[in-house]
Amino acid sequence: MGALPGWRELPRGAAILEPGSSVRYKTSSWRVLKPVIDQERCIRCRICWTYCPEPAIHEIDKPYTAKSGRTYRVTYEIDYDYCKGCGICAEECPVKAITMVEEVR
Amino acid sequence: MSTLTIATLPKDELLAPGHRMCQGCGAAIVMRHLLKALGKDIIIAHATGCVEVTTTLYPETAWRVPWIHVAFENAAAVASGIEAAVKALKRKGFINPDKKIKVVAIGGDGGTADIGLQALSGMLERGHDVLYVLYDNEAYMNTGIQRSGATPMYAWTTTTPAGKVWRGEWRRKKDMISIAVAHKIPYAATVNFAYITDFYAKIRKAAEIEGPTFIHAFSPCVPGWRYEPHLTVKIAKLAVQTGIWVNYEVEKGVFRVTTPVPKRLPVEEYLKLQGRFAHLTREEIERVQRMVDEDVDYINKLAGTTVIGPVERK
Numbered sequence: 033m034g035a036l037p038g039w040r041e042l043p044r045g046a047a048i049l050e051p052g053s054s055v056r057y058k059t060s061s062w063r064v065l066k067p068v069i070d071q072e073r074c075i076r077c078r079i080c081w082t083y084c085p086e087p088a089i090h091e092i093d094k095p096y097t098a099k100s101g102r103t104y105r106v107t108y109e110i111d112y113d114y115c116k117g118c119g120i121c122a123e124e125c126p127v128k129a130i131t132m133v134e135e136v137r
Numbered sequence: 138m139s140t141l142t143i144a145t146l147p148k149d150e151l152l153a154p155g156h157r158m159c160q161g162c163g164a165a166i167v168m169r170h171l172l173k174a175l176g177k178d179i180i181i182a183h184a185t186g187c188v189e190v191t192t193t194l195y196p197e198t199a200w201r202v203p204w205i206h207v208a209f210e211n212a213a214a215v216a217s218g219i220e221a222a223v224k225a226l227k228r229k230g231f232i233n234p235d236k237k238i239k240v241v242a243i244g245g246d247g248g249t250a251d252i253g254l255q256a257l258s259g260m261l262e263r264g265h266d267v268l269y270v271l272y273d274n275e276a277y278m279n280t281g282i283q284r285s286g287a288t289p290m291y292a293w294t295t296t297t298p299a300g301k302v303w304r305g306e307w308r309r310k311k312d313m314i315s316i317a318v319a320h321k322i323p324y325a326a327t328v329n330f331a332y333i334t335d336f337y338a339k340i341r342k343a344a345e346i347e348g349p350t351f352i353h354a355f356s357p358c359v360p361g362w363r364y365e366p367h368l369t370v371k372i373a374k375l376a377v378q379t380g381i382w383v384n385y386e387v388e389k390g391v392f393r394v395t396t397p398v399p400k401r402l403p404v405e406e407y408l409k410l411q412g413r414f415a416h417l418t419r420e421e422i423e424r425v426q427r428m429v430d431e432d433v434d435y436i437n438k439l440a441g442t443t444v445i446g447p448v449e450r451k
Contacts, residue, residue, distance in 0.1 A: 046195060046196075048193065048195070048196055048197065048198040050198075051153075051198065051200065051201040051202070052153030052198070052199060052200065052201040053153075053196070053197040053198055054153050054154070054155035054156050054192070054194070054197045054198060054199040055153050055154060055155045056155065056197060057155040057157075057194075057197060058155065059154070059155060059156075059157070062160060077143070078143050078144060078146070079143065082143055082146065082170075082333060083166060083330075083369075083370050085158060085161060085162050085163075085165035085166050085169065085369075086154040086156075086165070087150055087152070087154055087169060088154055091148065111154065113154075114154035114155060116159075116160040116161075117160060118160040118161030118162075118359075118366035118367055118369070119161070119365075119366060119367030120161055120366070120367050120369055120370055122367065123367040123368065123370070123371060124370050124371075132367075
């Protein structure tokens with residue numbers, strides 16, 4: 033870590049002026065198991081997105097056509113920078129489209 | 138509001154990732170959806186506690202709304218002051234008087250049921266236009282799982298250990314909603330994120346009502362309740378299905394259960410997933426079951442009808 037700023041350089045009252053700046057801290061190293069979404073099985077019910085505590089599941093406006101021919105408007109993708117690997121998404125997925133696999137680093 | 142479903146939950150994330158709440162933290166889910174339900178035009182006064190410590194590691198913050206950290210005991214007092222200041226600034230023309238700004242106080246069970254109780258009582262009594270949210274993980278988790286006034290009967294904590302003589306907590310959980318309602322406030326409700334649309338409906342209702350309102354949120358804690366992190370939502374759902382947690386609201390004195398449970402599961406289903414209850418004997422589990430039965434009877438009496446049904450054994 034470089035030289036820390038002196039108290040005169042800090043904002044008054046040590047206020048944090050940048051909202052949501054915690055995004056600079058990546059929590060991926062906490063992970064032991066990693067969730068993987070099977071886009072074919074996923075029915076886009078949004079439950080994994082709803083119950084992610086981070087949030088580390090993005091709802092992306094990216095259409096996806098499954099082999100069955102069904103087209104979905106959105107795609108759910110896991111943000112591996114922040115996912116801590118709790119496994120709530122895999123546990124709650126009603127169609128078991130998310131599996132927890134061992135994290136290899 | 139009645140059309141709200143999981144598909145129509147707001148997309149905006151007002152809680153940023155990178156916070157240090159635990160793997161599978163229940164409070165993190167509470168905070169994320171609390172912010173989604175309330176939207177951007179809020180000011181939060183946050184008591185010391187798990188969420189405060191883990192979301193604001195200087196010089197970073199996970200909050201994307203105005204937020205102030207206050208001491209353990211005075212979230213409600215600071216929120217009262219902010220509300221009065223907003224009122225004055227509107228009167229003096231510094232803020233557009235038509236702009237809706239909701240002041241929100243957040244505290245854990247330690248910061249609400251124990252340490253911040255008198256500040257909360259004062260806020261409710263004075264009638265400030267503040268929404269107070271209690272996220273209840275049933276002990277002082279951040280400092281190392283010490284019991285609080287909200288710790289349930291028989292729960293193991295580091296200050297109520299389980300051995301031959303002590304069997305975990307030996308006192309009953311404090312009924313915070315009744316304490317809040319005793320102040321004759323316009324609205325108080327319990328919420329559980331496993332029933333997410335009910336969660337949103339109540340928080341939005343509480344925010345829209347002018348005057349002091351109180352929300353008591355169920356908030357499972359992975360290390361403190363000693364369960365595997367993927368079980369957070371399952372445990373939250375079981376709490377309602379076994380009747381140990383009841384989703385209800387008290388609006389202008391009118392009591393209403395919002396999640397009826399026609400057939401309850403045995404409370405053991407809830408207890409057996411958690412290490413904090415692992416020491417319980419069959420007899421003690423039966424005692425907890427009887428306690429839940431009594432509480433359910435009381436709830437049904439208040440509701441005037443059987444909204445929470447009898448236990449159905451498999």
